[in-house]
Amino acid sequence: MAKRPEVVPDILDWYAESARDLPWRAADRTPWGVLVSEFMLQQTPVSRVLRPWSAWLERWPAPAALAAEPAGEAIRAWGRLGYPRRALRLHAAAVAITERHGGEVPDDHEALLALPGVGAYTAAAVASFAFGRRHVVLDTNVRRVLGRVIGATAYPPNHQTATERDLAEQLVPADPARAARWAAASMELGAIVCTARNPACGRCPVADRCAWLAAGRPDNAPPRRGQSYAGTDRQCRGALLAVLRDADEPVVGERLDLAWPAAVQRERALAGLLADGLVVRVGERYALP
DNA sequence: TAACCGTGGAG
DNA sequence: TCTCCAAGGTT
CATH class of the missing domain: 1.10.340.30 (Hypothetical protein; domain 2)
Structure with a gap:
């Protein structure tokens, strides 16, 4: 050049x-x-x-x-x-x-x-x-x-x-x-x-x-x-986090189940969010940190 | 280092 | 509808 x-x-x-x-x-x-x-x-x-x-x-x-x-x-x-x-x-x-x-x-x-x-x-x-x-x-x-x-x-x-x-x-x-x-x-x-x-x-x-x-x-x-986006862990993480963002209080796991029905992927994504510190566990519930 | 990490608008 | 793309960073 x-x-x-x-x-x-x-x-x-x-x-x-x-x-x-x-x-x-x-x-x-x-x-x-x-x-x-x-x-x-x-x-x-x-x-x-x-x-x-x-x-x-x-x-x-x-x-x-x-x-x-x-x-x-x-x-x-x-x-x-x-x-x-x-x-x-x-x-x-x-x-x-x-x-x-x-x-x-x-x-x-x-x-x-x-x-x-x-x-x-x-x-x-x-x-x-x-x-x-x-x-x-x-x-x-x-x-x-x-x-x-x-x-x-x-x-x-x-x-x-x-x-x-x-x-x-x-x-x-x-x-x-x-x-x-x-x-x-x-x-x-x-x-x-x-x-x-x-x-x-x-x-x-x-x-x-x-x-x-x-x-x-x-x-x-x-x-x-x-990488294609639909169905990825990234989309799943986004769906789970959106639930917590819009909630005033910690939410039960069933709320997250509704946001992303595929259980294996949902659990993997949730574990990732917890590991990243974007989500915390509050007793049996989940919330933003 | 390649893969992963969100979301929505434009073409 | 679907692909591409938008002032990157981290592991």
């Missing part, structure tokens, strides 16, 4: 005009608000996050407020956002921030990375968006954009490669504030123009230099094989 750093200024200019007005980008945003948004946005579209994010920050405007409540409250407030383990980890992160960092979201990558549920991407994103630090912020959007503009491939590989990181690092502006804007801009381009399906090349600020467009937008091998 050739170096094409000259695309950076044009994408930054495009972002200055075209950025969506998202609440976690507002001038009055807090590091905690940014952190919450990053947890909620993991594998989840912006449109579904907007409402829960606002309700979450209204109820828990600081990490200590969330840390003071049982984890089950976080799981309940998470609602149907999906991957409820994120709610559990966000609660655990709030506890860790309260205990280890005096209730303030840490501003450096290493400390962020040590928090539950925070990986390389989220640590870089929070350090960048909340604190203006310079980091390589390489999410699925950026990988797709760079893969197309530079690499002429429709979809990036299933797993991040060293080549991708090297290229991304070369593009990050030296100035931290500019680097933070680049992180947001490159993600935004992938999110609203250089989309996975039906990309809007006509509105792309670097269409004239896109290797993929120049090559006639070739389709490469399917990027990933999603």
Whole structure:
């Protein structure tokens, strides 16, 4: 892949005009608000996050407020956002921030990375968006954009490669504030123009230099094989947890039997939920932690 | 490292 | 209807 750093200024200019007005980008945003948004946005579209994010920050405007409540409250407030383990980890992160960092979201990558549920991407994103630090912020959007503009491939590989990181690092502006804007801009381009399906090349600020467009937008091998969902343990777990989320009190096992009739799978899923700490046993009944 | 972990909207 | 996809992390 050739170096094409000259695309950076044009994408930054495009972002200055075209950025969506998202609440976690507002001038009055807090590091905690940014952190919450990053947890909620993991594998989840912006449109579904907007409402829960606002309700979450209204109820828990600081990490200590969330840390003071049982984890089950976080799981309940998470609602149907999906991957409820994120709610559990966000609660655990709030506890860790309260205990280890005096209730303030840490501003450096290493400390962020040590928090539950925070990986390389989220640590870089929070350090960048909340604190203006310079980091390589390489999410699925950026990988797709760079893969197309530079690499002429429709979809990036299933797993991040060293080549991708090297290229991304070369593009990050030296100035931290500019680097933070680049992180947001490159993600935004992938999110609203250089989309996975039906990309809007006509509105792309670097269409004239896109290797993929120049090559006639070739389709490469399917990027990933999603496992089918219906009938999986994941769907079963979701059905069981929904019962507990909507219940005010611990429920008896028969209630769960109704939610998922297949006994063997239901017991396996319930055991998994208990092991994950998403469900607790209360005598003969079950509840959120 | 490959597999697992939810949910709902778009095409 | 059904497949794909959405700001990943953990084991």
